[in-house]
Amino acid sequence: MTTAWQVVRFALVGAVNTGTYYGLYLLLDRWLPYLAAHVAAFALSMVGSFFLTTYVTYRTRPTWRKFLLFPLTNAANFVITTVGVYVLVEWAGVDGRWAPLLAAAAAIPVTFLVSRTIMLRPDTPRTRGSLTEATTGSSGSAESSQAVGAK
Numbered sequence: 001m002t003t004a005w006q007v008v009r010f011a012l013v014g015a016v017n018t019g020t021y022y023g024l025y026l027l028l029d030r031w032l033p034y035l036a037a038h039v040a041a042f043a044l045s046m047v048g049s050f051f052l053t054t055y056v057t058y059r060t061r062p063t064w065r066k067f068l069l070f071p072l073t074n075a076a077n078f079v080i081t082t083v084g085v086y087v088l089v090e091w092a093g094v095d096g097r098w099a100p101l102l103a104a105a106a107a108i109p110v111t112f113l114v115s116r117t118i119m120l121r122p123d124t125p126r127t128r129g130s131l132t133e134a135t136t137g138s139s140g141s142a143e144s145s146q147a148v149g150a151k
Contacts, residue, residue: 003116009057010112016052018104021045025100034096038085046074058119066119073115080107 024041032040050070054062084103088094094102 006057006116007112010053010115011108013049013052013057014108014111017045017049018101020048021104022100026097029096034089034099035082035086038082038100042074042078042081046071049074053115054119058116060119069118070115073111073118076114077104077107077111080110 021041024044025037028037028040031037050067051062053070053073054060054066060066081100081103084106085096085099088099088102089096
């Protein structure tokens, strides 16, 4: 799979994630201050974002390592969008309903590079267990068991 196709899929998944986040933001903005609505919507949409990014963008299986590192991909996004929302609303006078969309656009290149690094980094024997294996009771591959037992 070429990087160009990953960028295309990343953009499509990003559009879905942005729509999910924005819908949650608008819903929560009715009852919460705009920054609290932003934080809550961001946190709620992160899990769906992980699975879409794993399966659709990079066509890889979810592992616990990737799941635990995935918030790092969102950390850069979170900082950029949170600062962006604040600056756009407080300093630039942009309507709070539009500010998250503008701020999200600024975060795209950084988020792609960080997520690509995490999702495509080869698993080591200790990190191979997938999320589906863990939930079905499998202990992972024999290689993983041997690596742990060899310590």
